[in-house]
Every structure is written in C-alpha cells, then in structure tokens.
Amino acid sequence: MTKLNTYEAAMAAYEPVLGLETHIELDTNTKMFCGCSTEFGAEPNTQVCPVCLALPGALPVANRAAIEATIKIGLALNCRIAEWTRFARKNYFYPDMPKNFQTSQYEEPLCEDGYVDVAVDGRTYRVEIERVHLEEDTGKTLHVGGATGRIHGATESLVDYNRAGIPLVEIVTKPVAGTAELAPEVARAYATELRDIVRSLGVSDVRMEQGSMRCDVNLSLNKPGDAWGTRTETKNVNSLRSVERAVRYEVRRQSALLDGGEKIVQETRHFQEASGETSPGRSKEEATDYRYFPEPDLAVMEPSREWVEELRASLPEPPRKRRERLQAEWGLADKEMQSVVNADAVELIESTIAAGTSASGAVKWWLGELSRRANETGAELGALAVTPAQVAELQGMVEDGKLNDKLARQVIDGVLAGEGGPAEVAAARGLEVVSDTGALEAAVEEAIAANPDVAEKIRGGKHAAAGALIGAVMKTTKGQADAKTVRELILNKLT
Amino acid sequence: MTGHRAIDQTAVHMAEAIRTGRATSYEITEAHLDRIDAVDGEIKAFLHVDREGALATAAEVDAAIARGEELGPLAGVPIAIKDVVVTKGMPTTAASKILEGWIPPYDATIVERIKTARMPILGKTNMDEFAMGSSTEYSAFGKTLNPWDTGRIPGGSGGGSAAAVAAKMAPLAIGTDTGGSIRQPGAVTGTFGGKPTYGSNSRYGLIAFSSSLDTPGPVSRNALDAALLHEVISGHDPRDSTSIDAPVPQVATAARHGASGDLSGVRLGVVKEFAEGADAAESGVVDAYQSGVDRLVKLGAEIVEVSCPSFKYALPTYYLIAPSEASSNLARYDGVRYGLRSGDDGQRGLEEVMSLTREAGFGPEVKRRIILGTYALSAGYVDAFYGQAQKVRTLIKRDFEAAFDQVDALVSPTTPFIAFKFGERTGDPYQMYLADLYTIPSNLYGGPGVSVPVGLSEGMPVGLQVMGPVLGDDIAYRVAAALESTQETPLADTAPEIGK
Numbered sequence: 005m006t007k008l009n010t011y012e013a014a015m016a017a018y019e020p021v022l023g024l025e026t027h028i029e030l031d032t033n034t035k036m037f038c039g040c041s042t043e044f045g046a047e048p049n050t051q052v053c054p055v056c057l058a059l060p061g062a063l064p065v066a067n068r069a070a071i072e073a074t075i076k077i078g079l080a081l082n083c084r085i086a087e088w089t090r091f092a093r094k095n096y097f098y099p100d101m102p103k104n105f106q107t108s109q110y111e112e113p114l115c116e117d118g119y120v121d122v123a124v125d126g127r128t129y130r131v132e133i134e135r136v137h138l139e140e141d142t143g144k145t146l147h148v149g150g151a152t153g154r155i156h157g158a159t160e161s162l163v164d165y166n167r168a169g170i171p172l173v174e175i176v177t178k179p180v181a182g183t184a185e186l187a188p189e190v191a192r193a194y195a196t197e198l199r200d201i202v203r204s205l206g207v208s209d210v211r212m213e214q215g216s217m218r219c220d221v222n223l224s225l226n227k228p229g230d231a232w233g234t235r236t237e238t239k240n241v242n243s244l245r246s247v248e249r250a251v252r253y254e255v256r257r258q259s260a261l262l263d264g265g266e267k268i269v270q271e272t273r274h275f276q277e278a279s280g281e282t283s284p285g286r287s288k289e290e291a292t293d294y295r296y297f298p299e300p301d302l303a304v305m306e307p308s309r310e311w312v313e314e315l316r317a318s319l320p321e322p323p324r325k326r327r328e329r330l331q332a333e334w335g336l337a338d339k340e341m342q343s344v345v346n347a348d349a350v351e352l353i354e355s356t357i358a359a360g361t362s363a364s365g366a367v368k369w370w371l372g373e374l375s376r377r378a379n380e381t382g383a384e385l386g387a388l389a390v391t392p393a394q395v396a397e398l399q400g401m402v403e404d405g406k407l408n409d410k411l412a413r414q415v416i417d418g419v420l421a422g423e424g425g426p427a428e429v430a431a432a433r434g435l436e437v438v439s440d441t442g443a444l445e446a447a448v449e450e451a452i453a454a455n456p457d458v459a460e461k462i463r464g465g466k467h468a469a470a471g472a473l474i475g476a477v478m479k480t481t482k483g484q485a486d487a488k489t490v491r492e493l494i495l496n497k498l499t
Numbered sequence: 500m501t502g503h504r505a506i507d508q509t510a511v512h513m514a515e516a517i518r519t520g521r522a523t524s525y526e527i528t529e530a531h532l533d534r535i536d537a538v539d540g541e542i543k544a545f546l547h548v549d550r551e552g553a554l555a556t557a558a559e560v561d562a563a564i565a566r567g568e569e570l571g572p573l574a575g576v577p578i579a580i581k582d583v584v585v586t587k588g589m590p591t592t593a594a595s596k597i598l599e600g601w602i603p604p605y606d607a608t609i610v611e612r613i614k615t616a617r618m619p620i621l622g623k624t625n626m627d628e629f630a631m632g633s634s635t636e637y638s639a640f641g642k643t644l645n646p647w648d649t650g651r652i653p654g655g656s657g658g659g660s661a662a663a664v665a666a667k668m669a670p671l672a673i674g675t676d677t678g679g680s681i682r683q684p685g686a687v688t689g690t691f692g693g694k695p696t697y698g699s700n701s702r703y704g705l706i707a708f709s710s711s712l713d714t715p716g717p718v719s720r721n722a723l724d725a726a727l728l729h730e731v732i733s734g735h736d737p738r739d740s741t742s743i744d745a746p747v748p749q750v751a752t753a754a755r756h757g758a759s760g761d762l763s764g765v766r767l768g769v770v771k772e773f774a775e776g777a778d779a780a781e782s783g784v785v786d787a788y789q790s791g792v793d794r795l796v797k798l799g800a801e802i803v804e805v806s807c808p809s810f811k812y813a814l815p816t817y818y819l820i821a822p823s824e825a826s827s828n829l830a831r832y833d834g835v836r837y838g839l840r841s842g843d844d845g846q847r848g849l850e851e852v853m854s855l856t857r858e859a860g861f862g863p864e865v866k867r868r869i870i871l872g873t874y875a876l877s878a879g880y881v882d883a884f885y886g887q888a889q890k891v892r893t894l895i896k897r898d899f900e901a902a903f904d905q906v907d908a909l910v911s912p913t914t915p916f917i918a919f920k921f922g923e924r925t926g927d928p929y930q931m932y933l934a935d936l937y938t939i940p941s942n943l944y945g946g947p948g949v950s951v952p953v954g955l956s957e958g959m960p961v962g963l964q965v966m967g968p969v970l971g972d973d974i975a976y977r978v979a980a981a982l983e984s985t986q987e988t989p990l991a992d993t994a995p996e997i998g999k
Contacts, residue, residue, distance in 0.1 A: 057836060097830065104830035104833060105827050295826075295876035300741075
C-alpha cells in the first residue's frame with residue numbers, strides 16, 4: 005500500500021511547486037500536415053493518407069488554419085508571437101507514431117512568455133506561460149487479448165491512425181510556486197481558465213473526457229526555505245476535477261515519502277480515475293534522447309506582424325472579463341459567482357437564462373439540485389442529461405405554480421433517466437400540484453381538526469406555526485400541493 | 500556501335516519521329532523493352548520491368564496522335580525511373596529488403612508529370628540501398644554493371660539509371676541526387692546527368708534519404724534530352740513545402756543556345772581548392788577535364804580562378820548532415836505498417852520485432868549512416884556535430900554565392916576517378932565517399948550541377964561538371980551543350996557494344 009499523509013499534515017510541512025503541460029487538439033477541418041479529416045469517432049484507419057501514414061516518399065505541408073489558431077491561443081494567453089519559428093523533429097520509436105518521429109517545435113516555439121490570471125478564494129494567482137507550440141497528435145494503440153487492455157498480457161496490438169496528425173497545441177506553464185495549500189485549486193482554476201479561453205476562441209472543443217484537452221500535472225514538494233524538490237509528471241488526468249485530485253494525491257504521497265526519508269523519483273505517473281491515485285509509469289532516468297533537429301521538410305514560418313495584429317483584433321471578450329460582466333448582470337455576490345465558475349456552470353446558466361428564465365432561477369437549479377446530482381455520479385455538470393432549455397422549462401413550471409420544488413426534483417429524476425422533457429415527465433408520472441381547491445380545503449380542514457393546539461397558536465397571531473399544518477397537508481396530498489396556496493388557505497381560515 | 504536502330508536515337512529525335520508519324524511510340528518502346536531483354540541479364544540495371552504498362556501507354560500515345568491531339572515534347576518516349584521514386588501500383592523498394600514487395604498506392608509528383616507528359620514507363624532501376632553509395636554495390640538486390648567495362652561500377656547511387664541509358668535500354672531516366680547520385684554515375688558511364696536547383700523539382704514521392712539535399716533530375720545521353728525531361732518534371736508543387744514557387748529556368752532553350760557553340764562573354768570559374776589536397780582527381784581525369792576546358796575557351800568562354808575556402812569542409816559537412824537526416828527519415832521502416840516484418844512469432848514484443856525488422860531489412864551502409872546520424876544528433880554531441888555542420892554549410896553557401904558574383908558558372912571534374920573496379924572501395928567507406936568530393940558542394944549550396952561526358956581516361960568515360968547559381972540551371976545546360984558541340988560523335992555513342 006502506498007503510504008499517504010493527510011493533506012493538512014503535508015501542507016503543514018511542505019511547499020508545493022506546480023507545473024502544467026496541456027495538450028489541446030485543434031478542431032481544424034483537416035490534419036496538421038495533410039488533407040485528412042479530423043472528425044472524431046470514424047471507423048479506424050479511414051481518415052488516413054500517404055502523409056499521415058508516413059508512407060515512403062510522402063511529405064508534410066503545414067496547415068495554415070492550425071498556425072492561426074495557435075497564434076490566437078498565444079495572444080489570448082498574453083504571449084509574444086515569434087517572428088521566425090520552425091518545426092522540429094522529436095525522434096523516438098513508438099508504433100502509434102507513423103514516422104517514428106513527432107513533428108513538433110523545439111527551440112523556436114510559435115508563442116512564448118505569457119500569463120493567465122486565475123482567482124481562487126478571492127485571491128488572484130498569475131500563472132506564467134513558458135511556451136505555446138504546435139505539433140501533431142499520435143495514433144491510438146489498442147492492446148487486445150489481455151485482461152487489462154494494457155500491453156502487458158496482450159496477444160495483439162491494433163493501431164488506429166485516424167488521430168495521427170491531428171493538430172495539437174502544447175501549452176507549458178512556468179513553475180508555479182507560492183500557492184501553498186491552494187495548489188490543487190489553483191491547478192484546477194488554471195486548467196478551467198485555459199479551457200474557457202480556448203473555447204471562447206472557437207479553435208477546439210476542449211473536451212477532456214474525449215481527450216481533446218489533456219493535462220499533465222507536474223508537482224514537487226520542498227521544505228520551506230529549501231530548493232525545489234524533484235517533480236513527478238502525472239498523465240492521464242481526464243477531467244478538471246481530476247486535475248485537482250491528482251495534485252492533492254501527489255502532495256499526500258510525496259510528503260509521506262519525504263517524511264520517511266525517501267527520495268522522490270523523477271518519473272511519469274498515471275492518474276487512476278476510479279481510485280484517484282497515481283501509479284508509476286516510465287521513469288525519466290531512462291528517458292529517451294529525442295535527438296531534436298529542425299524539420300527539413302517544412303519551411304520556416306514568419307508570421308507577419310500585420311497578420312498577428314489582425315488576429316489580436318479579432319479575439320473575443322476574454323472569459324475573465326465576460327464573467328465579471330455576467331456576474332454584474334446576474335447580480336451575484338463574489339462567492340456565488342465563484343461557485344458558478346467552480347461548478348463549470350457559466351455557459352449552462354447563460355444558456356438557461358437565454359432560454360427564458362430568471363438569473364436566480366437558473367443559478368438555483370444548476371448550483372443546487374443539479375450540482376448535487378453531478379457530484380453523486382462523479383460527472384461533470386455539463387455532462388448531465390439535461391439541457392439548459394429543459395431547466396428553463398422546469399423553472400417556468402415552478403413559477404407558474406404547476407410544480408413545487410419537491411415535484412420538480414422528481415421531474416428532474418425523469419429527465420435525467422431519459423424519459424423526456426419536463427412537461428412530458430410531469431404528465432407521464434402524474435406529477436402536478438393539486439390545484440383542486442375543494443380537495444385542498446378538505447385537507448386543510450382535516451389538518452386543523454387534527455392539530456387544535458397549533459390552530460390555536462395561529463389564531464393567536466403566531467403565523468409561523470402554520471408550517472406544521474402545511475406539513476400535514478403535504479403529507480395527505482403526497483406532496484402534490486403548492487405550499488404557498490396551502491399556507492394562504494390555512495391563514496384565511498384561522499385569521 | 501551502329502546509329503540506325505531506334506534505340507540509338509536521341510530522345511528528341513524519337514519524340515519528333517513519333518509526332519510526325521515516322522515511327523510509333525509502340526515500336527520505340529518495344530525496341531527498348533527488347534533491348535532490356537537482350538542485355539539487362541548482363542548489366543542488371545532494372546529491378547522491375549513493366550512491359551505491359553509501358554506498351555499500353557505507348558499505344559495510347561499512338562492513338563492520340565492518330566486522332567490529331569497535340570502532345571508534349573517527349574510524348575511517347577519511354578523512360579526508366581530510379582527505384583527510390585514512388586510509382587503507383589509498381590513495386591518500389593529503394594533497393595532495400597525492408598521495402599521488398601511494397602506496392603505504393605500513390606505516384607510521386609514527378610511520376611504524375613511523366614504520366615501527364617505521356618511517357619511510357621519501362622520500369623524501375625537499381626541503385627545503392629536508399630541512395631546511399633557511389634557504386635550500386637550496396638543494392639540489396641545485386642550490383643549493376645558498367646556497360647563500358649562490366650568489371651567496373653556504374654557509379655551510384657543511380658547506377659541503374661545511368662547504365663540503362665548508357666546501354667540504350669532507355670533513352671531517358673530519372674535519377675535522384677543527394678551528394679552526386681545523378682552526376683557521378685553519369686560521369687563514369689559516359690552519360691549526361693543533371694541535378695537541378697534544390698526545390699525546383701518536387702520531392703513528393705521521392706523516398707527520402709536527406710531531405711535538405713535530395714533532388715530528382717534527368718539522366719540522358721545529351722543535354723537537350725535532359726533539358727526537355729527537366730522541363731517535364733520541374734515546377735512548383737504545393738505538396739512539397741520546400742518546392743520553389745518560381746518560373747522554371749528555360750533549360751531547353753539554353754541547351755539549344757549552347758549547341759550553337761558560342762560561349763562568348765561567358766565567365767567560367769575554376770575553384771582553386773578543388774585541385775588541392777591529397778584527395779584531388781587522378782591525372783587521367785584531370786587531363787580529360789582540362790581538354791574540355793580548353794575547348795570551352797575556344798568557344799569564347801573566359802576562365803577565372805575563384806576561391807571557396809570552405810570547400811575542404813564540404814565532405815565532412817555532408818557526412819554529418821545527410822546521415823543525421825537519414826537516421827530520422829528511415830525511422831519509419833519498422834515493420835508496423837508496410838514492408839518487411841521480421842521475428843513476429845506471436846511471442847516477441849513490439850519493440851523486439853521492430854528491432855529485428857530493421858536488423859534484417861537494412862544493409863551495412865544504411866546501418867552505418869543511421870548510426871552516424873543518430874550519434875551526430877545525440878544529446879551532448881548535436882552542437883559539435885550536426886549543429887556545427889549546419890554552420891559550415893552556411894559558410895559554403897556564402898563561398899559559392901561569392902563565386903557566382905564573379906562568374907556565370909563553375910566547372911570541375913565531376914568525380915575524382917574513373918569507374919573503379921567492384922570491391923575496390925567497399926572496404927574503406929572514406930574511399931567510397933571521395934567519389935562525391937566535387938558533386939557535394941552544389942547539394943550543400945542548393946544550386947544546379949550537371950555532368951556532361953568530356954573524354955576518356957584509360958578507355959573509360961570522364962565527366963565534366965558545370966555548376967550554376969541557385970535557379971541558374973539554364974547556364975549549366977548552355978555550357979554543357981556547348982561542350983557537346985565540340986565532339987563529332989557523342990561520347991555516349993562510342994560505348995563498346997554489349998550483349999553480343
């Protein structure tokens with residue numbers, strides 16, 4: 005068993021240094037160096053050609069749209085855009101890499117020296133960007149015949165080259181120190197901010213669960229006053245939540261090792277989504293010598309300053325500015341807005357409001373009931389099987405008095421179970437507020453008769469006591485009554 | 500050798516005869532195929548012959564002409580293609596076991612252009628494996644013999660294309676030149692070999708050896724034939740990012756101009772450093788070359804001595820850059836997707852199978868260069884080797900640019916020695932590498948270089964090289980054609996008859 009400290013104990017003794025390397029697949033129509041489609045989910049090896057299969061003699065041609073998208077990302081991250089930049093070959097053998105080298109960038113990245121400001125707990129942290137460069141994705145290897153799906157024990161390996169050559173942007177931060185116990189939150193906030201920035205640019209769908217955004221989390225610990233420690237690099241981190249979990253886990257694991265007088269091995273580790281643990285992968289001590297050299301098959305790129313300025317002028321409102329604007333429009337306190345951001349609900353709430361509901365109504369559902377559902381299943385909020393339009397419809401039914409909150413939650417059950425939209429689910433499950441005043445009045449009379457002492461208090465002016473009677477009425481109507489109406493009926497009768 | 504057979508004609512004459520109906524492409528193509536049948540058992544220039552395909556194209560050309568269609572200047576003239584150029588549906592091996600049996604699903608750009616020009620493709624010619632060598636002794640499928648003396652090498656790497664043209668199995672061929680692989684075989688077989696300006700002929704579909712040096716070009720028996728083929732295959736190709744987007748130099752016009760025998764006002768440079776050092780050309784080669792220079796002077800050319808001090812580093816620079824790029828370019832041959840796969844017994848792991856495949860699939864010279872290049876790019880060595888070589892390459896470029904400020908073209912022997920005997924230089928790689936001593940500079944600075952037959956030494960052909968500035972292919976062709984005009988009988992026609 006891996007020994008772990010509590011997070012609090014670890015943070016009492018050590019300071020963390022973070023670093024994040026993020027890969028983002030661009031959603032250009034065609035691949036980085038050939039004309040093949042980049043569409044996700046096609047039959048294996050149907051989106052391939054001599055170039056991306058690295059057939060003898062084939063040559064790459066750089067995709068201008070990908071270069072443009074990378075410059076936009078660089079500009080949005082406040083980077084300097086290179087006036088002279090080129091591709092380089094990163095040489096290593098791997099079967100899902102057709103050329104056995106990756107066309108990437110080495111000493112001359114397209115964008116350098118930027119930053120992203122992220123807010124955590126009311127404090128702003130500046131995460132500095134080392135570089136943003138353009139490269140190509142690899143294919144995907146499937147190991148079959150074994151129990152684990154990994155190469156060990158497999159009888160056959162199958163490779164799908166559809167993904168090989170899809171443009172990939174790598175964004176590398178400088179080391180982030182000084183976050184103390186907020187390291188996991190800062191890491192997550194950075195990844196979230198990066199995702200929102202890239203999404204706002206419209207150059208990638210940045211979906212971590214589909215692998216179009218992938219985060220590698222670097223972490224080291226040191227005692228206060230000491231030099232930075234040895235870092236590990238955790239890969240296979242497939243959600244924003246997992247970015248936070250991976251940092252937290254490594255803090256706990258590394259601190260326990262350091263406490264025991266052991267050394268941290270510089271290595272690649274894999275995040276296990278189910279357990280939230282990291283496990284050792286390739287050791288960097290036996291790291292490959294990539295033998296980088298400038299790619300002789302591709303021309304040097306010299307993005308003109310006019311082009312760069314044109315792109316800069318075309319950038320959309322930065323997500324941070326946009327959030328400030330929305331916060332004011334929605335009338336939310338800082339803390340509430342922070343919760344919205346943490347829950348990754350900005351777009352969802354915005355769409356829900358656009359579908360015709362009030363800000364408070366939209367916020368209430370997404371941060372309340374729906375966040376609770378998402379947490380129960382470990383899903384991202386946006387992955388729930390309910391659309392903003394459906395949430396707006398639901399809130400509309402509540403406001404019209406057709407549903408009360410309790411019934412509305414049951415309607416959500418049905419919507420999430422795929423039974424249809426809110427109106428359909430309400431109709432199919434017979435979930436509707438009892439509006440038959442006759443039946444309600446009878447229930448009210450019954451409740452008053454059964455609780456004479458409570459009724460007496462109300463008559464005496466203690467209106468707050470009505471709650472007990474409302475509860476009783478709700479019980480007899482199986483919850484299908486509108487609490488407000490019931491309260492009015494009770495008060496009318498007794499005062 | 501007689502001059503009356505179809506195969507004895509120049510490509511220009513064949514094209515003319517086909518166009519005017521004095522001959523058909525079919526009979527000319529068939530004559531070459533028959534010639535291959537008759538003599539290639541001895542010469543072994545071809546790795547693959549496509550009789551049916553060539554004759555089908557020829558018949559189409561004849562039909563098109565019968566319909567009165569306007570066809571290109573080389574329509575119907577058959578051609579052989581070096582096996583490093585990818586041909587759709589036709590085996591392409593780069594003379595390596597690692598690609599044995601591979602049938603490409605696509606055509607190289609220059610092959611597309613040859614097809615568009617309606618030239619029947621006779622087949623694929625032998626070469627040193629992956630174009631690494633100067634003798635074809637490093638072909639995985641056996642060596643090619645020099646038609647002038649079958650005990651001697653036909654040059655390399657494009658020995659197959661040169662021997663095929665020298666032995667009149669093809670009037671034209673495609674070669675590729677990374678350090679001299681078109682020109683040196685041309686020199687030692689008495690044929691014409693043209694390396695165009697780097698980037699003026701597309702590399703798309705040319706199996707890469709050294710990406711920043713590789714250049715496909717024409718092989719023929721005279722400058723005009725080569726110039727016409729050059730014009731068929733050259734021009735910008737959007738699929739090759741290093742392709743130059745500029746008008747193709749008018750080389751056929753230049754060759755015709757040169758054939759008039761007038762070089763007045765042309766300044767030709769002789770690089771002082773070429774004659775210095777222990778590795779300079781053997782005396783018989785120098786004599787033949789000098790006689791050529793004398794003839795050029797008689798045609799009006801002015802000879803100017805120029806200095807390229809960095810020349811002495813050209814060979815070592817080449818042998819760092821080319822193997823470095825090759826080590827990466829050849830990484831794709833791993834048995835995973837195509838070609839040879841060795842040791843895949845269901846027990847061995849992926850890495851071991853990849854390793855066994857490369858062990859079995861590559862020959863000794865290819866392995867030597869992969870190791871050289873891997874070393875030169877390794878952490879801790881890359882600055883001293885690959886990095887330093889790039890800097891020296893820049894110096895060499897500057898030297899030659901400066902030379903072309905003073906002169907229109909440079910002349911030199913193509914290669915320091917005549918065709919050597921088989922086995923003579925395989926024991927010492929450096930001795931083999933010296934074959935490219937004079938051809939390597941133009942690959943490094945990127946300009947054109949052509950080798951034109953100039954005379955004999957010990958009964959074997961000697962070539963004179965004309966180098967031009969970048970995109971100055973026309974001046975090289977003009978000077979070469981002028982030199983040809985001083986010969987009563989083209990040297991290529993004086994080769995001893997083979998296949999008797």
